[in-house]
Amino acid sequence: MKDITIEPYTDSDYDSVISLLVDSFKSKFIFRQKLSPENIKQILSSVWNIKEHEPGCLHLIARTGNKVSGVLLVRYGHPRNLGKKIPFLFLCHRFGFFQMIFFLLKLFIFEQYPTGRCYVEHIAVDSSFRGQGIGEALLSHAENILREKKFKELYLTVALNNKAKHLYLRDGFQDMEKIHSPLKGFFMGVNKWEFMRKNLMESKEKNNEA
Incomplete structure (x- = not known):
């Protein structure tokens, strides 16, 4: 296995992260849409507003060699509105209103997260690098940083049929609530979700005992 490095997200990673997110969540992005994955990448590149050092979030990438092989975004506050202007009319003309x-x-709907909580908005690993511990490395690195920031808990929501849930259970997340969301079902094709929680302080104590 090649060496994996975990680094803060930078603006130069923008296009690589967009491609990774579309490839990882393709089935949800294209559900009920007459858009190709390449169309989705072009739209996301025009509308997704994320900057390096953005307040209210922890944004990390995994790099394997020179390639961005994974990404993780944790929200823990209300991010500052950076005011990216969306070329809505141009996009409507190109892809349809x-x-x-x-x-x-x-x-x-995809980007909604519970305010007042430290929450994993997304974690994604390039399909060609899965099974190499990248997701675990991203979570571990993020959790260490969050502990230093004095956060005690970390939350996430995962589709019930998502194999990634096994990763979260191994990492110490626990099921809190099953969610039935007809709205997400209509827009993304998945209506059954699991809300999960990890006690970061408990994990720290176990590591210290080991």
């Missing part, structure tokens, strides 16, 4: 409205609503 109803396709754009539906996609923007989907993106809004």
Whole structure:
């Protein structure tokens, strides 16, 4: 296995992260859309507003060699509005008005997270690098940083049929609540989700005992 390095996200990683997110969540992005994965990448590149050192979040990438092989975004506050202007009319002309409205609503639902909690918005690993411990490395690195920031708990939501849930259980997350969401089912094709929680302080104590 090649060496994995975990680094803070930088603006130069933007295009690589967009491609990784679309490839990882392709089935949800294209659900009910007459858009190709390449179309989705072009739209996301125009509308997704994320910057390095953005307040209210922890954004990490995994790099294997010179390639971005994984990404993790944790929200823990209300991010500052960085004011990226969306070229809405241009995108509507290119991809269709109803396709754009539906996609923007989907993106809004996809990015929702519970305020006041430290929450994993997304974690994704390049399909060609899965099974090499990248997801575990991203989570471990993020959790150490969050402990230093005095956060005591970390939350996430995962689709019940997502194999990644096994990773979260191994990492110490526990099931809290099963969620039935017809809205997510309509927009993303998945209506059964699991809300999970990890006690970061408990994990620290176990590591110290070991």
